């Protein structure tokens with residue numbers, strides 16, 4: 200049976216897991232329901248085979264990440280506290296992180312997934328899995344952008360049937376209205392990062408994996424800035440469809456930092472959880488239940 204209870208459990212994977220992994224830990228690790236093959240009392244000390252029944256028919260458990268990162272205690276407490284406040288209102292719904300290329304959807308999304316005890320899923324990685332392991336850049340090259348966009352819509356459709364995932368979406372996923380129909384099954388949060396900060400990050404790591412930024416002339420920063428500015432001009436209004444907005448400029452002001460480039464991914468994850476909380480509060484009539 201699926202954790203969501205909304206679909207068939209077709210993808211069943213047999214994994215070897217350390218016996219010290221408790222069932223509730225397993226649920227956090229995979230976002231999947233599970234079937235035990237041993238009695239509960241035997242689970243504790245020995246290495247056991249567990250059959251994991253993924254709650255999504257075509258999402259391989261291997262791409263659902265829930266690796267732990269260590270945070271300073273104070274940050275960890277704030278993250279946990281924010282998460283606990285919103286969890287009853289989130290009620291297992293997925294969190295979709297939207298934003299421009301390089302906005303930190305993956306980096307910040309992973310921190311949020313850990314805080315919420317959700318699994319993390321990168322939509323681009325899921326598409327790559329579905330297209331024979333080709334990278335996004337190769338999919339664009341081999342099949343063109345519209346093929347990629349169709350795969351992206353299919354992936355979001357599938358993900359919309361799942362629960363307890365933080366999903367990092369592709370930067371362009373916001374443009375198609377049908378994608379919003381799927382993303383609005385969960386709660387969406389927009390990481391609104393100034394293009395100058397995006398260009399700085401992307402110039403540092405290169406554009407290899409970001410085909411829409413290829414072929415720009417000039418130095419890496421200026422080229423990225425020009426292209427990102429044009430893309431943001433086209434897309435700004437679509438990102439604003441998200442349920443919650445996290446403005447890095449606003450966080451920098453609130454925390455007394457120099458600018459958006461002076462914020463850690465954890466600062467941003469904390470604010471994202473707060474903004475999601477504000478949305479859920481409004482949705483729930485001020486947590487009036």
Ligand SMILES: Nc1ncnc2c1ncn2[C@@H]1O[C@H](COP(=O)(O)OP(=O)(O)OP(=O)(O)O)[C@@H](O)[C@H]1O
Pocket residue numbers: 298299300301302303304305306307367368369370400401404409460462463464467
């Ligand atoms: N707060 C931050 N400060 C500095 N660098 C950051 C921050 N957040 C993310 N980065 C860096 O920016 C780059 C892009 O981040 P990330 O891959 O998380 O973004 P993304 O939105 O998932 O990108 P894409 O959609 O293009 O895959 C990475 O090199 C990451 O380490």
Ligand SMILES: O=C(O)C1=C[C@@H](O)[C@@H](O)[C@H](O)C1
Pocket residue numbers: 299300323335368369370371372408409410411
């Ligand atoms: O902004 C975009 O349109 C894209 C962003 C990436 O995440 C990939 O989804 C792809 O490179 C397209």
